[in-house]
Amino acid sequence: MDDQRLTPADPTRPAPTLPARPARGLRRVVLPWLLCAAAVGWGGWTSWQLWKPDPPGDPLATMLTAFAKQNRLTVFSAELAPVVASDDARLFGMLRSRQVAVIPARVDYTVDLAAIGPDRLRWDAAAQRLEVILPPLQLSRPNLDEGRAQYLREGAWITRTAQEALTRENTRLAETQAARGAANPALMTLARTAAREALRQNLTVPLQVAGYRAATITVRFDGEPAPR
Incomplete structure (x- = not known):
C-alpha cells in the first residue's frame, strides 16, 4: 500500500471563499414577494383615497x-x-x-x-x-x-x-x-x-x-x- 502524507497548509495561500450563489438565490425568492406586498399596499391606499367616506357636510x-x-x-x-x-x-x-x-x-x-x-x-x-x-x-x-x-x-x-x-x-x-x-x-x-x-x-x-x-x-x- 502506498504511503499517504499530509502536506502542511501554506500560510501564504489565501483561504477559500464561499460561493455567492445562495445569496443571489435568496434575493430571487424574496424580491417578488416584496414587490407583491408593495403592489397590494399601493392598491389598498389608492382604493381608500377613491372610496373613503367623505366627512359629514354642513x-x-x-x-x-x-x-x-x-x-x-x-x-x-x-x-x-x-x-x-x-x-x-x-x-x-x-x-x-x-x-x-x-x-x-x-x-x-x-x-x-x-x-x-x-x-x-x-x-x-x-x-x-x-x-x-x-x-x-x-x-x-x-x-x-x-x-x-x-x-x-x-x-x-x-x-x-x-x-x-x-x-x-x-x-x-x-x-x-x-x-x-x-x-x-x-x-x-x-x-x-x-x-x-x-x-x-x-x-x-x-x-x-x-x-x-x-x-x-x-x-x-x-x-x-x-x-x-
Whole structure:
C-alpha cells in the first residue's frame, strides 16, 4: 500500500471563499414577494383615497339646498262639494227662477319652502337633531270641477241669459264656500300633520347623504311650542 502524507497548509495561500450563489438565490425568492406586498399596499391606499367616506357636510347648507330645489311642496288636498243656490228675477219680477248647484272642488295645501331660511333651522350637533320651523300653510284657489256639477233649476220659464247668470253666481258662491270650508280647523289640523310628516320624509335622505344617518328631525309651524 502506498504511503499517504499530509502536506502542511501554506500560510501564504489565501483561504477559500464561499460561493455567492445562495445569496443571489435568496434575493430571487424574496424580491417578488416584496414587490407583491408593495403592489397590494399601493392598491389598498389608492382604493381608500377613491372610496373613503367623505366627512359629514354642513347639515344646514344641505337642508337649504334641498328646499331651494323643491321650492314648493304640496302636502295635502281636500275634496269639497259646496251646495249653493242663486235666484234671478226679470221683467220687473214677473219671471223668477232659482238654481241649486252641487259643484265638486279641490283645494291644495302647500308649504313655501323658498321662505325657509337659516333663521328657521336649528341644528343640535351633540344630539344630531334638526328642528325646522315652517311658515303658515298656503291654500290654493279652489279648483271647481264644473264638468261633474249637478244643477236643479226652478222656474216656469228660464231664459238662456237668466241661466247663464245663475250659473255664474253659483260658481262664485261655490268658490267662496269651498275656500271657507278648506280653512276650517279640522282640515287645517290634518294638513299640518301631513306637512310635518312630508317634511320629515323629504329631509331624512339629504341628511343621510350628508353623513348624519342617526339624525332626528322635528317639524313645527310658526306659533307652535318647541318640543322638549
